[in-house]
Amino acid sequence: MRLTCWGAAGEVTGSMHLLEIGPKRILLDCGLFQGRREEARNKNETFPLAVGDLDAVIVSHAHIDHTGRLPLLRKLGFTGPIFCTPATRDLASVMLPDSGFIQEKDFEFLGKRGQNHLAEPLYTAHDAALVPDQMVSLPYERPLDIVPGVRLTYTDAGHMLGSASVVLDVDTAGARRRIVFSGDIGRWGLPIIRDPKPPKGPADVLIIESTYANKVHESVIEAQALLVGYVNKVAKRGGKIFIPAFAIERAQELIYELHGMARDGAMPKIPIYVDSPLAVNATDVFRLHPEAFDLSERLVRETDDLFRFPLVKYVRSVEESKALNSLRGPAIIIAASGMAESGRILHHLRNGIGDHRNLVLIVGFQASYTLGHRLQEGAKEVRIYGDMVPCRAEVATIGGYSGHADRNELRQWVQGLAALPKRAFTVHGETEQLQAMAGLLRDLGVKQVDVPSLGEPFEL
């Protein structure tokens, strides 16, 4: 058996790992590289594998950095099955075409500047819309033989709707071995979705994410208290709150939290705009998957529709979105993208960060070199749509809504496996986090831990 990491190796995005089991070749995730534009573009343009001899793809969850190269894979001739959970398939049906649309825009933009070295977009919205045709949905805890001698079981990763950890039971030369790929591990107590469920049973090999292996977040309860505090404070001074949020999961969690706050009378009656067609579509997908909701939560049990209440307004059209720029008085605007690199949040920020009454509220992971990260670092001036814009607005971070387990939760997850893995690989982190995760695993007693580089093969 051999493992080669072709993405999320030494960095967070582009998750893609190749498992070669005898003659069988299985891909774990097929994500897009994001972040520094030119570098990401170059990496996405050159697909490192021969697509023809892949037998199957297993997707952990719907985030684009885990699925965003699937349309390319199909375009390059992959016709095999793509396994995922039912909610992941439905989310991918709205997220991948959106990613295709961004690719088309990117292609157009580069073309105008004469900087295009591709003859066509990486893939189009249409290419992306065809991917779900190859997706085979497999619910949690339902083992399935996906190729001879390889059995796949998903467990709930608690990171986003439909997110999963991947368990592969492999028969090789009479011996059975278990490979566990954590996917992105969520947090205990996150709104709407259930808690992470580490796969039970001893793993021979563990491939584990490391996004926040060197950090401790506040708890979700503390995050809720912070959100209540910020909403009330900014509303009082007449400001607006701009929340760059991933259209999927983070946006729904915020709507859910604000719904709870409004219901309990914990916030003033100010309008909440969800300004993202993708978030609106994704919210509809959430409504289709109550099977993935956490029934231990009061709002889940007591309301018919988690995402509809009097203060919230869903904005689809560009005109309505632009009209929000002349809105007066306090309001909350939730818009994508989550790292403020693209999407409608950009025009809201350009319009609003000059006003000291306003607040930019960061609620998700910000990769280096993104606008969200620069604002978080306290930049006094940032470039938006080519213009330098002074930043006088308050910028605050609530880490507790992160979809990613922190150091303590990663440890809790590993300890939740019935036995320590014999061997582990740390992926999905920058160098510091990967080393922190490796250290954490060694401290727990894992004998052999590696931090793979891109394309480095490991015999298992």
Ligand SMILES: [Zn+2]
């Ligand atoms: Zn993710």
